Amino acid sequence: MNNGKASSVWLYMRKNKWLYLLLIPGFLYLFIFKYVPMFGIIIAFQDFNLIKGITGSDWIGFENFRYLFQSDDFFMILRNSLVISFYQVLFGFPAPILLAILLNEIRSLLFKKFAQTVLYLPHFISWVVIAGIVINMLSPSSGWVNRLIVDFGGEPIHFLLKPEYFRTILISAEIWKELGWGTIIYLAALTTIDPSFYEAATIDGANRLQKIWYISLPSIASTIIIILILRVGSILDIGFEQIFLLYNPATYKVADVFETYTYRVGLLEGRLAFTAAVGLFKSVVGLIMIVLANRIARLFGKSLW
């Protein structure tokens, strides 16, 4: 019986030998470059000592985690990260899909090519420059936004010093920078649609919106869902640079997220083991979220695996 099972597995493997052989290099890579360094996670449970190193430092169990969950900042940072992430998904996620669909509706090939090229330009300008432009734009003394406000009889507003504007500014800047770049993956998916579908729909009397709704969107649905699932898995990853460049103590209470926190405690205060603990916490949350998202997606007949 056992023997029979083993031989049937063997038969299956032999039949699909190419498929398995092809997997070897990729997984070898993952093992060496991703799994081997993962042993470093254990420093999250250590009182890390520079001389004794990762293998010799004293174990302190969950002390780092206890400190994290007890600290005043933790819940503020968790809340800020979740709220910003939520807005990123709410506004930042659909925006490139909509734009990709709009681009797909453009008939002039020349304009389409031109538009695509222009749209993805801001992605290449580094955050330092983009943030510099945003700061200049919103400057209370010389920025055009405040000049408009003054022209209409208002008082200049210190936008970057007001917590109530921070998320709007951040999310807008992110969309500005990454919108066009985000369309690329959807455009790639849209190219695979068989034009005969659209032709048939036209004959059936469908209008443009109906064609978008019944043909374009469904055909990129699996891409959308997969990217959404992966995005949900990184729910606590906000991005460091843009926040670091735009926040200041006046907006800490809405702007301080895990990245800025670990930057301060890890790099500036040198608490490496604690930083590792924060990272591990983020990873576990990500794992839970991605599994949940995949479960939900499976209900709709789509999933990662």
Place this chain on the structure above:
Amino acid sequence: MRKRIELFDIAVYLIVSVICMVMLYPLLNVAAVSISSHTAYMQNPMRIWPSDITFDAYKDILSHPVLARSYLNTIMITISGVAIGIFLYIITAYPLSKVHLKGRAIMINLVIFTMLFNGGLIPNFYLIRSLGMVDTLAALVFPTLFSAFSLILMINFMQNIPEELEEAAKIDGASEPYILFKIVVPLSMPIIATLTLFAAVGYWNSFFSAIIYIRSVENWPLMLFLREVIEGAKMLQISAGGNNAEIGNMNVMPETLKYATIMIVILPILSVYPFLQRYFVKGIMLGSVKG
């Protein structure tokens, strides 16, 4: 009916044009400042038209001794990283796109796991050191060769390729590698183009591995050079504790020079897009399915 369609088109063109104008601004700003005089920049840093045009900034930065070498390094890193990476994506994604493959779920989980968990800076450094890659360009190529995100995208794409095409080839006695490279790869060009773009831009923009793994200036990538130009002076000021006298002894780069450097760094990678663009503009599945 006809009128409705025209209105729709006008709306689409209008919206896309407005978005384009907004998106053009940062690059125009950078380009305009890079060919303006420093004085003109100071008068209006937000300009999109150059004034008092001068190419001095370009002359200065092009004569910088590190630029040429770091350019060459980045080109080598990008080309080898993309070539190896895309090859790996293709051969790994293809088997994993077969829903029937035994062990597939576990393997995909193993891939996704690497996206969520990582060992952090120090173990990665130990790894690179034990592989003898410290201060070599290989250290800038390998650690970021393969991303779970991209692999999943490719698996998803290959999964959507009609099964019949492969079946037909199989009946003709074609081997799996033949099917992969002769049928699946040509049909996957849109995703290959996308991931090529992602990987190329990723390599082009990367600098952090270089900070960690590179020791000699001869092995700097371009982006690290750019960061030194843009932020280096600022960092030094921080370390000087705002002590101005110390800064006076260091050469702080004027803004025009920084902007010219940005232009020089991003122009080549911007020019990659038009070559890959045809894969995003027009479908190619059609012909093969019908054929």
Place this chain on the structure above:
Amino acid sequence: MKLKKAIACVGAAVLLVAVTACGDKGGPAEIDDPKPTSGAAGETAKPKVNMTIMGEFASSNLSETDKLLVQSIEEATNTAIKFDIPPSTGYTERLQLSLTTGDLADVVWFPSPDDASFLKAVKDGVIIPIDEYLNEADNIQNYSYDISWDALRVNGDDKVYGIPRTTVIRSDGYWFRKDWLDKLNIQIPDNNEITFDQMLDIMTKFSKEDPDGNGKHDTYGYGWAAQPDKSIRPVFQNELGLYGWQESDGGEYKYMNPQYDLNSDKYTKALELTAKLFKEGVIDPDGPTLDGGKVLEQFQSGKTGVIDGFAGHYETFLNAGKQINPEFELAYVFVKNEQGEMKGLGQGTGLWGFWAVTSSASDPQRVVDVFDYMLSDEGWDSIYTGIEGHDYKVENNQRVYSATPLETFVRKNMVRRANDFMFFINPAMSEELKQKLVPNIEKAVKRIVMSKDRNYTPAIAKTPPYLDFNKKFSEVTTKIIIGDAQSSEYKEVLQDWNTKFGQTYLKEMNDYIDQIENKK
């Protein structure tokens, strides 16, 4: 098909090899030039020692004058010196990585003795004490400030953990737009000293009376910026008598810093004044969102009329300003405090970072010797004036300096001599200009008051809860200044601090200061 694939594979492999090969080429260049240095500096023949110095400099490549200097040091000390200069944008990361992985240079530069990774490295034994090696290092002893040594005794064991990279302690005055002053008919006394009230008056006029005459309200009295940690602090602390840790006027503690004193209003007053000036638009409204580098830009482009700064920068500032506006003129002014005294807080402890000898150093004594040589008359002359033939020529027994060398990345940033403010004056500068600048620099050096804490960090301030709490101070300070909070809220945070950490902190600090003061 197969051929194509094979080509693809081979292609990738070839590239890979090329990449690795090119990397190898850039490996460390061996400096193995056993040139016998006969009787250099009268030393008995010590064996040649290799050492690596890791530091942060403006360029990761040595300039020509740097190389010549290093060569002269190598010859004089019979060493082979290699520099490891990480990119300045990643120095902190590289430093942390080196300390953690044991991939260490012989001597490493740290930005400050309260740097967290330095303190950890000392605690874990990666950085070694150097007292025994300093015995013969007379030059280092002579040309460092006493307080620098105190600041480097970080481990509670009375041992020194670094060689100071000294900076000349000063308390700088302010740069004024002279052409604006003239336009508004404001006279500055001949001795360049004004009262704080006059200063406030001038700044107000600069922001309200259109000093640039363009008919627009677009100028501001004073240019400032956020700190590197993005917080903002009250301006004009010198003028308001905030000199850090000093003997208190009574109360529970012998030594007190008004910033931490629940019973003093000095600091809250400073906060209130800054908030008021900010609200009235007398100080640059963009300040809180600017980083330090932009302050100069705002001044040169004619947006702000006053900035603080170093007197030696006259030429550079003037030329840059004149390019933008030909009428641009500069005046250098000191402002007296409210009691009419010429006083200013000397920043820091005379350290502009320091050099720490690591446990990997093959011969710590020789490392110290190299730094000692740099501060000797011979070494210092090369550092200050450069190397004959490259930086100057000797004609008729007179040195003729070549045009201003900017690329003194390493040469001028390895060591400094305490109180030697002439260092900031380019040796090629004309006598006329020297006479204009030197008195101002001298004043900035002479007027210093030192804070008695010597940048000491009490043990409690190194604990994680304290470090996390620190954020509350920068938060409340920023909010008060921008008008989002009442100045009384500072006292609330201070009260909270006092209950949680303050008593221990103040006691530890007082004990430390007491002990140091009594030692004198």
